Amino acid sequence: MEFRDREAIYLQIAQYVSEQILLGRWPVGDKIPSVRELAAELEVNPNTVMRTYDFLSQKDIIANKRGIGYFAADDAPDKIKGYRREQFIETELPVLFRNLYLLGIDLPELETRYKAFITQTFTNA
Amino acid sequence: MEFRDREAIYLQIAQYVSEQILLGRWPVGDKIPSVRELAAELEVNPNTVMRTYDFLSQKDIIANKRGIGYFAADDAPDKIKGYRREQFIETELPVLFRNLYLLGIDLPELETRYKAFITQTFTNA
Amino acid sequence: MEFRDREAIYLQIAQYVSEQILLGRWPVGDKIPSVRELAAELEVNPNTVMRTYDFLSQKDIIANKRGIGYFAADDAPDKIKGYRREQFIETELPVLFRNLYLLGIDLPELETRYKAFITQTFTNA
Amino acid sequence: MEFRDREAIYLQIAQYVSEQILLGRWPVGDKIPSVRELAAELEVNPNTVMRTYDFLSQKDIIANKRGIGYFAADDAPDKIKGYRREQFIETELPVLFRNLYLLGIDLPELETRYKAFITQTFTNA
DNA sequence: GTGGTCTAGACCACC
DNA sequence: GTGGTCTAGACCACA
Numbered sequence: 001m002e003f004r005d006r007e008a009i010y011l012q013i014a015q016y017v018s019e020q021i022l023l024g025r026w027p028v029g030d031k032i033p034s035v036r037e038l039a040a041e042l043e044v045n046p047n048t049v050m051r052t053y054d055f056l057s058q059k060d061i062i063a064n065k066r067g068i069g070y071f072a073a074d075d076a077p078d079k080i081k082g083y084r085r086e087q088f089i090e091t092e093l094p095v096l097f098r099n100l101y102l103l104g105i106d107l108p109e110l111e112t113r114y115k116a117f118i119t120q121t122f123t124n125a
Numbered sequence: 126m127e128f129r130d131r132e133a134i135y136l137q138i139a140q141y142v143s144e145q146i147l148l149g150r151w152p153v154g155d156k157i158p159s160v161r162e163l164a165a166e167l168e169v170n171p172n173t174v175m176r177t178y179d180f181l182s183q184k185d186i187i188a189n190k191r192g193i194g195y196f197a198a199d200d201a202p203d204k205i206k207g208y209r210r211e212q213f214i215e216t217e218l219p220v221l222f223r224n225l226y227l228l229g230i231d232l233p234e235l236e237t238r239y240k241a242f243i244t245q246t247f248t249n250a
Numbered sequence: 251m252e253f254r255d256r257e258a259i260y261l262q263i264a265q266y267v268s269e270q271i272l273l274g275r276w277p278v279g280d281k282i283p284s285v286r287e288l289a290a291e292l293e294v295n296p297n298t299v300m301r302t303y304d305f306l307s308q309k310d311i312i313a314n315k316r317g318i319g320y321f322a323a324d325d326a327p328d329k330i331k332g333y334r335r336e337q338f339i340e341t342e343l344p345v346l347f348r349n350l351y352l353l354g355i356d357l358p359e360l361e362t363r364y365k366a367f368i369t370q371t372f373t374n375a
Numbered sequence: 376m377e378f379r380d381r382e383a384i385y386l387q388i389a390q391y392v393s394e395q396i397l398l399g400r401w402p403v404g405d406k407i408p409s410v411r412e413l414a415a416e417l418e419v420n421p422n423t424v425m426r427t428y429d430f431l432s433q434k435d436i437i438a439n440k441r442g443i444g445y446f447a448a449d450d451a452p453d454k455i456k457g458y459r460r461e462q463f464i465e466t467e468l469p470v471l472f473r474n475l476y477l478l479g480i481d482l483p484e485l486e487t488r489y490k491a492f493i494t495q496t497f498t499n500a
Numbered sequence: 501g502t503g504g505t506c507t508a509g510a511c512c513a514c515c
Numbered sequence: 516g517t518g519g520t521c522t523a524g525a526c527c528a529c530a
Contacts, residue, residue: 004216096217107236122226176520183308260506284516297507314517316518320517331478383528426529
């Protein structure tokens with residue numbers, strides 16, 4: 001997996017994990033990949049994944065069963081949406097709008113790009 | 126000026142300077158505030174502003190005339206838009222689109238929020 | 251390490267680092283000394299070395315792996331030679347030639363001095 | 376006149392003045408251009424030329440006659456060559472040789488470039 | 501007055 | 516352990 005600069009890797013992984021849950025790829029109540037597995041898959045240090053799981057545990061999105069592994073919480077999707085919506089509206093939207101305005105990108109253009117993105121990202125992958 | 130945590134102050138100042146130029150408040154070709162002036166105004170250490178000016182010089186958005194000060198480059202607005210557009214489309218838009226999709230926010234809602242934001246931000250300031 | 255006055259220390263360190271890479275003492279692709287290590291070794295403030303590494307990163311001569319350290323880029327030697335050659339031919343050679351001409355130093359004399367210098371500098375060090 | 380970055384303008388002007396004297400364009404014993412004239416010609420601040428003349432006065436290369444102007448000293452050429460030769464051999468040559476070696480420029484190539492430079496610079500200008 | 505560099509020291513996030 | 520940022524304060528060269 002490739003990571004954006006300027007944003008902590010463990011947070012980007014947290015996003016990734018959240019999305020797997022939200023999209024139902026990692027079903028609620030099921031065991032999610034172990035720290036080592038995920039670290040190997042994403043090619044990062046296990047410590048980094050550990051930090052992600054810690055972070056998500058504190059938010060009660062995942063939970064640990066000792067000796068077995070981590071599980072997606074039953075209400076994980078709601079929790080994720082809640083956190084995300086809040087952060088999105090309060091901090092990301094203003095930045096977005098400012099850029100749209102200053103760069104002179106209008107809403108129809110945005111719409112076109114949006115549809116292309118959704119088709120490409122969530123259809124086959 | 127108040128700064129967001131999680132993003133370096135000198136980069137936030139770079140944003141600020143860029144916007145002043147983009148909005149024509151600091152006209153192209155003119156001298157911009159001296160390091161010390163801006164530092165005093167924003168209540169930060171002069172070194173921090175120095176770093177901002179360094180950063181913008183490397184991008185040829187501003188240029189130094191020795192012993193006199195820094196000036197907004199003639200093609201600064203194009204340069205700024207170019208850099209910003211690139212970063213916006215490549216890294217910010219995908220994040221935005223993912224969130225829209227996963228949070229179930231549709232485009233009409235986005236449009237409503239956008240118009241409110243523009244009115245409020247760029248009308249009276 | 252002793253530094254010349256009149257040239258910024260961080261740039262002299264950049265020269266030093268570049269030469270270590272060019273001469274193969276710090277192999278391409280390998281980790282180079284950490285900021286603190288090099289600062290201690292050269293007896294300068296870590297900030298100064300940080301500035302050097304920043305400078306060389308912008309030129310893609312070295313690159314950072316987060317949490318691990320800085321590494322010499324694979325094509326670092328080419329990059330270094332390129333930058334150096336350009337600056338050398340465009341700004342240093344003209345000065346040199348002017349001086350040779352005005353001081354009446356001829357090429358045979360230059361050659362003699364050159365050979366002596368090379369022998370002395372790069373033989374035993 | 377265009378100036379190199381990274382070297383003080385007043386020193387570059389001192390070089391220029393020295394060369395005019397060395398090449399006999401500003402004959403020994405004659406009045407040289409006034410501070411204002413030269414400043415206008417080179418498009419710099421008169422203070423900067425003043426600083427150059429101060430600098431050269433201290434080295435007894437030029438001298439001031441009050442109310443009249445500055446004059447090239449009788450032994451100016453020797454003085455200039457003396458200062459220049461010393462600085463050249465002690466500080467410029469080592470840098471030059473290092474670069475020749477590291478960049479892999481050999482002496483025949485240097486010779487070719489030298490001849491081209493001399494022809495172009497000192498023949499017609 | 502302008503920028504530019506350096507030190508010392510602190511604090512933080514990240515791997 | 517790694518880098519990165521910021522402050523405070525000093526000193527200097529330059530126009």
